[in-house]
Amino acid sequence: MAGIVAFATAVSLTVGAAGSGTAAETSDQHTLAVGSPTGFGAATTGGAGGTTINVYNASEFTSAVQRSGAKEVRVNGTINLSDMVKVSANTTILGVGSSARINGSGINISRVNNVIVQNLTFSNSDDDGINVEYATNVWIDHNSFTNPNDGALDIKRASDRITVSWNRSYDVDKNMLLGHSDSNSSEDSGKLRVTYHHNWFDGTNQRNPRVRFGNPVHVYNNYFDSVGSYGVASTENAGVLVEGNYFENTDDPFHLGEGSSDEGSLVARNNHFVNSGSGETGGSVASIPYGYSLDSASGVKSSVTARAGAGRI
Structure with missing residues (x-):
């Protein structure tokens, strides 16, 4: 920002x-x-x-x-x-x-x-x-x-x-869905390109995000704090880069497939884990087509909790 x-x-x-x-x-x-x-x-x-x-x-x-x-x-x-x-x-x-x-x-x-x-x-x-x-x-x-x-x-x-x-979600079960249906590939393939950065997933349960078809989707420098069911899910030919995030007290930080949805691809790099699982990766993700500055993952918790959410611009 x-x-x-x-x-x-x-x-x-x-x-x-x-x-x-x-x-x-x-x-x-x-x-x-x-x-x-x-x-x-x-x-x-x-x-x-x-x-x-x-x-x-x-x-x-x-x-x-x-x-x-x-x-x-x-x-x-x-x-x-x-x-x-x-x-x-x-x-x-x-x-x-x-x-x-x-x-x-x-x-x-x-x-x-x-x-x-x-x-x-x-x-x-x-x-x-x-x-x-x-x-x-x-x-x-x-x-x-x-x-x-x-x-x-x-x-x-x-x-x-x-x-x-720089958003904060709390007291939320289904947080951030990306792609609503396994059967919508004709509309969604080549679309649903979204960047999620410096968000605070504060005790949310799932869908942080749950991704269908978008490739690449870039999830970087977010703070996953005591996430319940899972953090990021890549499904249905999606390609998700999970990069430089801070995962704390999150047993399942990221995985492939979800429910009845087939597995997508997910690449993880430079993430920081505290009392959390190691996550599941697989496949390849399209290159990120823009420049960006990646914060050190170990410092993400302090910067995001200080600035994410309404009233903190």
């Missing part, structure tokens, strides 16, 4: 500072997403150069994220959703401060391009925290996920060129 703040001149729209629905527009310089993505989602710019919209309740949030054109939607406080809300293209959703939260349901990034979600806590969703499908150029960064009914962050159905960075 570069830790750089990007600025752009645009129109700022405040939608009811007290939830009143009163709109006021001023031209100003406003802060967009903090830093910039590395990995497969590096081309993602979200709502850069567009309108800034401050939201305070569910109706304002829904209207803002579905508005066309480039925009940054700034979430203030808790947004209580009763259903999954679809997000339009060229959107940044940015939590303000350390208390911004999406509660009760989650968001769908579906059939769109160029979306950033940053600095939010997703809690108690009746479905997924975030669902990504048929989407490209997505960056999910510095969020927290807790207690979803299904997955914390599911990526599926031909989605591609995505980075998942």
Whole structure:
């Protein structure tokens, strides 16, 4: 994470500072997403150069994220959703401060391009925290996920060129699914290329991630902390590089196949293990097509626990 703040001149729209629905527009310089993505989602710019919209309740949030054109939607406080809300293209959703939260349901990034979600806590969703499908150029960064009914962050159905960075998941069973079905190879082969880096899998049970078809998928410099069932699973012709991670109190850090899914390929290198199993590897993985800086695995725990999750940018 570069830790750089990007600025752009645009129109700022405040939608009811007290939830009143009163709109006021001023031209100003406003802060967009903090830093910039590395990995497969590096081309993602979200709502850069567009309108800034401050939201305070569910109706304002829904209207803002579905508005066309480039925009940054700034979430203030808790947004209580009763259903999954679809997000339009060229959107940044940015939590303000350390208390911004999406509660009760989650968001769908579906059939769109160029979306950033940053600095939010997703809690108690009746479905997924975030669902990504048929989407490209997505960056999910510095969020927290807790207690979803299904997955914390599911990526599926031909989605591609995505980075998942500096997030924390806790009180989660099915954490991060990549590829939803063994029978979807016609859509997913050659897609589902995702980078997962500097995430904190904090007592999650499984799917950290569980991968079908994507090759390569890059899982690097993450902290796996007391993971229950398993860490990473590579299945159905997937190719996963597991690199420079810190595994602690995790009996099954990574393996091939899962449930009724056939084995994929998995290469592991430069990982650090504390009271953990050694993992299962096999096959070969396509080369990583981008440059990146790999932290020493032994230092990943301290850096990730200090910085991963909402409110820690």
